[in-house]
Amino acid sequence: MTGPKGLIAAGIAAAAHLAFSTPVYAAESETLAAVQERGVLNCPGHNGSYLGLAEVDDKGEWKGFDIDLCRAVATAIFGTYEDHVNIVPLSWAQRWPALQSGEVDTIIKASGWTLGRDAELGFQFSNIYMLAPTKILVPKSLGAESVADLDGGAVCVPAGTSTERSVAEYLERVGIEMEFVTSEKTEESEAAFLSGRCDAFAQWDVQLAVLRLKSGKPDDYMILPDSIAAEPVGALVREGDDDWLDIINFTLTTLLAAEEAGVTSENVDEMKANPPAPGIGKMLGATPGYGERIGLSDDWGYNVIKVMGNYSEMFERNLGKESPYGLDRGVNALWQDGGVLWPILID
Amino acid sequence: MSDATLQADRARPPVSPFVERLKERLFPTPLSGLLSALGIAAALWIAFVLIRWAFLDATFTGTPEDCQQTTGACWAVISARWRLMFFGLYPYELHWRSGIAGLILIAVIVASCVPVFWSATRLALLWVVSFALFWIIMHGGVFGLETVTEEKWGGLTLSIFIFCGTALVGMPLAIVLALLRRSRYPLVAKVAAVLIDTVRSLPLVTILFTVSILLPILMPDMPLSKISRVILGMALFFAAYQAEIIRSGIQSLPVGQEEAAKALGLGYWHRMTRVVLPQAFRRALPPTISQFAISFKEVALVIIIGVFDFLASGNAAYGSGEWAFTYVEVYVFLAFVYFLFVFSLSRYGAYLERRMRVGK
Numbered sequence: 036m037t038g039p040k041g042l043i044a045a046g047i048a049a050a051a052h053l054a055f056s057t058p059v060y061a062a063e064s065e066t067l068a069a070v071q072e073r074g075v076l077n078c079p080g081h082n083g084s085y086l087g088l089a090e091v092d093d094k095g096e097w098k099g100f101d102i103d104l105c106r107a108v109a110t111a112i113f114g115t116y117e118d119h120v121n122i123v124p125l126s127w128a129q130r131w132p133a134l135q136s137g138e139v140d141t142i143i144k145a146s147g148w149t150l151g152r153d154a155e156l157g158f159q160f161s162n163i164y165m166l167a168p169t170k171i172l173v174p175k176s177l178g179a180e181s182v183a184d185l186d187g188g189a190v191c192v193p194a195g196t197s198t199e200r201s202v203a204e205y206l207e208r209v210g211i212e213m214e215f216v217t218s219e220k221t222e223e224s225e226a227a228f229l230s231g232r233c234d235a236f237a238q239w240d241v242q243l244a245v246l247r248l249k250s251g252k253p254d255d256y257m258i259l260p261d262s263i264a265a266e267p268v269g270a271l272v273r274e275g276d277d278d279w280l281d282i283i284n285f286t287l288t289t290l291l292a293a294e295e296a297g298v299t300s301e302n303v304d305e306m307k308a309n310p311p312a313p314g315i316g317k318m319l320g321a322t323p324g325y326g327e328r329i330g331l332s333d334d335w336g337y338n339v340i341k342v343m344g345n346y347s348e349m350f351e352r353n354l355g356k357e358s359p360y361g362l363d364r365g366v367n368a369l370w371q372d373g374g375v376l377w378p379i380l381i382d
Numbered sequence: 383m384s385d386a387t388l389q390a391d392r393a394r395p396p397v398s399p400f401v402e403r404l405k406e407r408l409f410p411t412p413l414s415g416l417l418s419a420l421g422i423a424a425a426l427w428i429a430f431v432l433i434r435w436a437f438l439d440a441t442f443t444g445t446p447e448d449c450q451q452t453t454g455a456c457w458a459v460i461s462a463r464w465r466l467m468f469f470g471l472y473p474y475e476l477h478w479r480s481g482i483a484g485l486i487l488i489a490v491i492v493a494s495c496v497p498v499f500w501s502a503t504r505l506a507l508l509w510v511v512s513f514a515l516f517w518i519i520m521h522g523g524v525f526g527l528e529t530v531t532e533e534k535w536g537g538l539t540l541s542i543f544i545f546c547g548t549a550l551v552g553m554p555l556a557i558v559l560a561l562l563r564r565s566r567y568p569l570v571a572k573v574a575a576v577l578i579d580t581v582r583s584l585p586l587v588t589i590l591f592t593v594s595i596l597l598p599i600l601m602p603d604m605p606l607s608k609i610s611r612v613i614l615g616m617a618l619f620f621a622a623y624q625a626e627i628i629r630s631g632i633q634s635l636p637v638g639q640e641e642a643a644k645a646l647g648l649g650y651w652h653r654m655t656r657v658v659l660p661q662a663f664r665r666a667l668p669p670t671i672s673q674f675a676i677s678f679k680e681v682a683l684v685i686i687i688g689v690f691d692f693l694a695s696g697n698a699a700y701g702s703g704e705w706a707f708t709y710v711e712v713y714v715f716l717a718f719v720y721f722l723f724v725f726s727l728s729r730y731g732a733y734l735e736r737r738m739r740v741g742k
Contacts, residue, residue, distance in 0.1 A: 082688045084701020091698040094474040095466055095536075123533060124471070125688040132595040133688075137602070251450060251707035359703025 064278035066140050067330055070112060078105035079130055079144045080122035086245040087354050087362075088145050089122075097122045100353040101143045104164060104270070104287075107343045108141070111286045111335045115342060131156055134273060141283060145241075147266035160269040161283045166366045166375050168262035169201055172228070172236045172243040175257050179234075182261045186211040188234035191224045193217065201264035202237045225249070237263065244360035262366060281329050284379065289336045292318060292378035293345035295369055300344040307337055314381040325381065346376070436714075446704045459708040460715050463699040467715070470536015470690040470698075476528065483520040484539035486512055487546050495730055497737075509550060516543065532609045536690035538719065540609075544681045544691065547613035549674065552620030559625035561654065564632060574625075581622035586683055589615045594687040612684055620677050627673060631666030632658055664738050671731030675724045692716065 070076050080097055084090035088101040106116040113119040125133050130146065133139050135157065146152070147167065148160045171190070173179050182205070192199040194217035206213055216233045218224045228236035229250050236246065240258060247256045270283050293299070296315045298306045303319065310316030317325050320334030327333060343349060347364075354362045368374025408422075409415035439454025442461065449456035460467075469480040490512040493499055499508055520539070523529035535543070562574035581589075593615035598604055606614070635658065643653040663670070682693040690698075693716065699705070700712040 080688075082685050082690065082694045083697025086701055086703060086706060090701050090703075091466060091471070092702065093463060093466065095469065095471045096474070097471075121533065122471075123688065124690045124694065126686050128686070129595060129688050132599065136595070136598040138598065245703075245706055248703055248706040249709065359706075 064276055064282070064330065066272065066276050066279040067112070067282060069137075070140055074113075075119055075121045076105065076109040076112065076116075076141075077121050077123055077139045078102070078108075079125040079133065079139050079142055081144070082124050082126045085145065086248075087241045087358065087360050098353070100165075100349060101145060103343060103349045103353060104143050105141070107290060107339050107349075108143075108283055108286050110339050110342045111282060111289070111331060114332070114335070114338045131158075134158065134271060140272075141279075142271040145268060146271060148269050152271070157274045158271040159274050159277075159280055160271055161280060162287055162379075163267040163269045163376075164287055165268040167239045167241070167266045167268050168366055169198055169237055169264040169266075170240045170243055170262060171202075171259045172238070172246060172256055173234060173259060174231075175255055177234055179259065182206075182259055182263065183209060183211060185213055185235055187213070189214040189216050189232070190235040190237060191216045191218070191228040191233040192237050193221045193224045194219060196221075197264075198237050205261075205263035235259075239266070240362060240365070241354060241360065244354075244362050248359055260365075265366065278330060282331065285329055286339060287346075288378040288381070289318060289339050290343070290346040290349065291369065291376055292381060293336075293340045294347045295371070295378060298340055298345060299348060300341055303337060303340045318381050446707075449708070455711050455714075456708045457711060457715075459700060459705045459711055463705065463712075466537070467692065467695045467699050467712075468538045470540060470695040471534050472536055472539070473528075473530060473534065476530060479519050479522070479527070479530070480535070480537070480539045483516045484542055486516055486519070487539075487542045491542075491546065513546075513550075532607045535609065537695040538692045540690065541681050541692040544609070544613055544616065544684065544689075545678050547610075548616040548620050548677055548681070551613060551617035552624060552677075555617060555621035556624035556628055557659070559621055560628035560632065563625065563629055578622045578625055581618055582626075584619075586616070586619050586680060587686060589619055590683060590687050594689075608687075609689065612687070612689060616677070616680070620673070624670065624673055627666045627669045628659075628662055630669070631662030631664075634665050635661055667731065667735060667738065671727060671734075675727050678724060678727070679720065692719070 078101075079089075080102070081089040085099070085101075087099055089097060089099045092098055102122065105122070106120055109116040109120045123133065123139055125139070125144070127144075130139075130142050130144050131152075134142050142158075143164075145167070148163065152158060153160055171182055171185070173185070177184075177188075179185055190202060190213045192202055192215060199215070199217065202213075203215075213235070214233075216224075216227055218227055221238075224236065225246055227233060228246070236243070238246070243258050247253045247258070250256060270287075272280050272283065292315070293303075296306070296311055298315065298319070306315065307319040307321050310319065310321050313322070316322050318336040319340070320326070320332075320337045323333045325333055326335050332338075344352075346369075350364060350367065351357045354360050355364065364372070364374060366375050368376065370377045408418040434454065436455050439452050440457055441449045441452050441454065442457045444458045446456070446458070449458055465474070465477055468484070469477045472480045490508060493508060494505060499505055518524060518527070520535065520543075521530060521532070559574055559578055562570055563578065565571045565574070590612065593611040594608055597611060604611075639661065640653055640658055643657040648656070681691060684691050685694045685697075688694075696712050696716045700707075700709045
């Protein structure tokens with residue numbers, strides 16, 4: 036029998052437990068709660084195809100890097116993306132109001148991080164998932180190996196765009212001169228380049244890969260390795276829902292950390308059984324702590340890699356060597372490989 | 383032509399009048415003859431190049447690689463991706479439903495053009511039944527059909543649906559607006575006039591942006607789906623223009639028509655539905671057909687608010703790494719389908735005019 040003293044002691048112990056045990060930050064994200072209740076994550080698609088990032092296959096299914104990233108976030112929340120992702124076709128102009136009105140839960144749509152978008156639209160950007168480099172496409176017959184070889188040539192650019200400005204600045208910096216052939220619209224510039232009115236065409240590298248395919252003779256063109264400008268590309272969420280931003284940032288971290296540690300969709304089961312590092316074990320749910328702190332299940336990292344693969348697998352199948360675009364990772368490699376991408380540390 | 387040459391012509395063996403006339407028109411003098419010959423040669427050459435591109439050197443089925451072997455059109459993209467263009471993002475294994483639903487709408491459009499159905503009750507019955515049928519097949523959720531929400535609808539079926547919805551909501555609205563604008567009460571007439579002129583002074587794109595983007599922000603609990611809002615917006619736009627067309631028809635009638643009806647003791651509704659409107663519609667037929675043709679093509683504007691219509695599906699059809707180079711073929715195909723629809727509409731309009739003897 037415990038006397039009053041015993042009861043008091045038990046009471047103190049219980050109070051102490053409540054007061055000093057590790058606090059659990061249950062997710063308080065409104066967006067996450069709404070997504071979980073709905074059972075579906077709403078992401079933007081495109082009004083048509085945006086090649087490499089959001090395109091439609093023969094069966095009317097979405098595919099592409101942006102789409103895969105959205106699926107990764109859905110997998111993080113639900114364990115699978117099947118039946119849990121709804122791709123809402125959106126035009127470029129529509130994406131901001133669509134996020135404001137709640138039509139989509141996040142914008143993952145090739146959107147560059149700018150002061151205006153960050154400060155004035157009421158959105159927050161996630162860590163960047165891509166640095167979009169502006170590069171130059173040339174016909175192989177020109178024999179150029181870098182931008183420096185183009186001295187005295189002509190370059191096609193849409194008039195008054197940031198691309199035109201970056202090309203001009205870059206040319207000045209490396210000290211060569213080129214004639215600018217400007218057109219009102221990007222399509223006109225592309226046509227001018229393909230019909231041979233200029234020697235070079237400057238654009239974001241994904242668009243250059245697309246243009247190379249559009250020409251119908253992809254082997255006749257090459258993208259020069261020089262990056263003449265770059266735009267940081269991230270996902271956007273509504274301002275003030277930091278816990279939701281965390282989920283997107285950590286999904287990205289999972290993809291990058293898995294690549295860093297060599298965890299792929301193939302070997303993720305072995306890696307979970309014998310984690311190479313404690314952080315990886317935690318990320319894959321071998322030891323607890325990865326999910327609870329951001330309001331997800333503890334094996335969410337495992338699910339993401341198992342279903343979607345790591346960053347490298349996602350890149351290669353959508354934009355890289357296994358895709359028609361055949362892009363190099365370039366600046367979008369991990370920091371160890373000379374790129375700009377890094378995962379957040381998992382402690 | 384002088385009498386002398388006429389005499390000479392009669393003496394010659396008879397030549398078919400067509401050839402004769404052609405010769406006269408095309409080769410009256412050496413210079414004109416030369417220009418004609420050059421023009422004909424150029425036209426033949428263009429026709430030959432086009433035919434060679436579109437048929438002789440074209441690839442009709444196969445892979446993108448097959449296409450790149452030849453210099454002609456790559457129609458293989460149509461055979462590989464036509465389902466995407468016709469049905470958009472509708473679930474692949476359920477495409478038959480979208481196909482049947484689209485055919486129902488086309489059948490109903492054709493049926494409404496047949497004089498047998500020309501009574502208000504028959505038309506109303508036809509359209510209500512077919513829209514219900516369309517909804518059941520397309521949306522499902524009943525009779526064991528899997529539910530497919532409106533966000534998944536797309537392609538040509540969706541374009542036709544938006545067009546039908548616009549015309550169906552817009553036409554009655556147009557009649558009401560036209561009658562209100564001619565109301566005896568100045569206030570009613572003024573309000574209708576201001577409404578019509580306001581809508582007509584707005585670009586359709588603005589209206590589409592308002593219904594698709596602004597409304598959900600202003601009214602978060604909006605019960606209407608995006609497609610329904612788009613249809614309502616387009617119907618309002620259609621009605622504003624069509625109301626003026628109907629009004630012009632009404633005003634072209636001799637005043638005596640309505641006065642005679644009044645003298646016979648007919649009430650307002652009878653005067654309008656039996657005397658004024660039927661004649662007004664007959665007179666306003668040519669611009670009404672134009673308005674339908676314009677509206678059908680304007681449906682393509684919904685692409686800018688992310689509705690996956692026929693045009694957006696076409697963009698998606700050449701929008702893959704493998705087929706990126708086939709944009710010309712895809713747009714030619716889209717244009718061809720649009721042409722089929724709008725041209726049939728115009729021919730039907732011409733038939734109606736002959737039937738109603740408009741202009742005689």
